[in-house]
Amino acid sequence: xxxxxxxxxxxxxxxxxxxxxxxxxxxxxxxxxxxxxxxxxxxxxxxxxxxxxxxxxxxxxxxxxxxxxxxxxxxxxxxxxxxxxxxxxxxxxxxxxxxxxxxxxxxxxxxxxxxxxxxxxxxxxxxxxxxxxxxxxxxxxxxxxxxxxxxxxxxxxxxx
Amino acid sequence: xxxxxxxxxxxxxxxxxxxxxxxxxxxxxxxxxxxxxxxxxxxxxxxxxxxxxxxxxxxxxxxxxxxxxxxxxxxxxxxxxxxxxxxxxxxxxxxxxxxxxxxxxxxxxxxxxxxxxxxxxxxxxxxxxxxxxxxxxxxxxxxxxxxxxxxxxxxxxxxx
Numbered sequence: 001x002x003x004x005x006x007x008x009x010x011x012x013x014x015x016x017x018x019x020x021x022x023x024x025x026x027x028x029x030x031x032x033x034x035x036x037x038x039x040x041x042x043x044x045x046x047x048x049x050x051x052x053x054x055x056x057x058x059x060x061x062x063x064x065x066x067x068x069x070x071x072x073x074x075x076x077x078x079x080x081x082x083x084x085x086x087x088x089x090x091x092x093x094x095x096x097x098x099x100x101x102x103x104x105x106x107x108x109x110x111x112x113x114x115x116x117x118x119x120x121x122x123x124x125x126x127x128x129x130x131x132x133x134x135x136x137x138x139x140x141x142x143x144x145x146x147x148x149x150x151x152x153x154x155x156x157x158x159x160x
Numbered sequence: 161x162x163x164x165x166x167x168x169x170x171x172x173x174x175x176x177x178x179x180x181x182x183x184x185x186x187x188x189x190x191x192x193x194x195x196x197x198x199x200x201x202x203x204x205x206x207x208x209x210x211x212x213x214x215x216x217x218x219x220x221x222x223x224x225x226x227x228x229x230x231x232x233x234x235x236x237x238x239x240x241x242x243x244x245x246x247x248x249x250x251x252x253x254x255x256x257x258x259x260x261x262x263x264x265x266x267x268x269x270x271x272x273x274x275x276x277x278x279x280x281x282x283x284x285x286x287x288x289x290x291x292x293x294x295x296x297x298x299x300x301x302x303x304x305x306x307x308x309x310x311x312x313x314x315x316x317x318x319x320x
Contacts, residue, residue, distance in 0.1 A: 001296075001298050001299055002299075005301050006204060008274065009276045009301055010296065012306075014310050015197070018173075038173060038319045041287070043287055114172040124281075124293050126281055131205075133284050139170065150310065
């Protein structure tokens with residue numbers, strides 16, 4: 001397998017861009033992620049691959065839950081705020097107002113149009129990202145007109 | 161959680177459309193899938209969620225490998241050919257010419273611009289789709305100019 005072929009072929013997968021958040025009530029983790037997919041209708045499962053050495057992965061391993069905030073196509077700036085380390089000031093996370101999710105208490109960014117929260121059912125810790133399989137236990141829509149951001153359209157990529 | 165909120169929020173995830181293929185040398189499985197993501201750089205892992213009662217899932221469980229063919233933005237017609245049951249005639253799969261992948265022998269559609277093949281490392285059989293975590297062992301590019309098909313752009317969706 002040629003490394004360049006592998007890179008191009010894996011970068012052909014289409015992704016959105018999401019802010020994945022977690023908290024144990026004391027520490028907060030939040031990061032821009034794109035390795036996310038639904039994985040079952042019944043029960044409603046999702047899979048997220050989270051950098052294994054990240055604060056978010058450590059918190060999720062402890063609490064067994066996380067939230068996903070879906071960015072709209074005009075919210076790349078919000079996403080970029082979560083490519084750096086996590087800072088909490090009052091009710092803001094990296095400068096974005098948030099509230100706790102109803103079922104698991106993970107941070108929901110008030111500005112994003114769609115969100116869901118999930119409880120981990122299975123963990124695969126094999127690579128440099130940890131695969132969390134999780135059941136969706138809460139979801140909400142703040143703006144049903146919003147078109148989700150497509151990672152490819154930003155000129156950035158994460159994969160390969 | 162309101163079912164309608166869950167549906168809309170989960171459909172906000174962005175996806176491509178892929179033809180996932182598998183064979184044990186006798187039986188063939190091939191289907192249009194979108195629940196796919198990379199899950200690690202090193203080793204290069206992907207995750208695919210495949211309908212648990214499908215022929216493809218049964219073959220993958222047996223062989224421990226599969227291939228993914230990435231559709232280009234003008235190849236929805238090819239994708240649709242794989243929404244029906246699998247038929248092999250000569251060197252065609254649902255009417256599409258194919259060849260065996262170099263490492264695992266799974267079918268590669270000659271018309272698609274990008275492909276990869278992977279060996280299953282972990283399986284999570286919890287929902288109505290089986291989650292296969294798999295290491296990419298082969299990949300290729302036939303047309304590096306091709307833009308991968310975005311499921312949202314087709315007006316179809318599979319999720320929620």
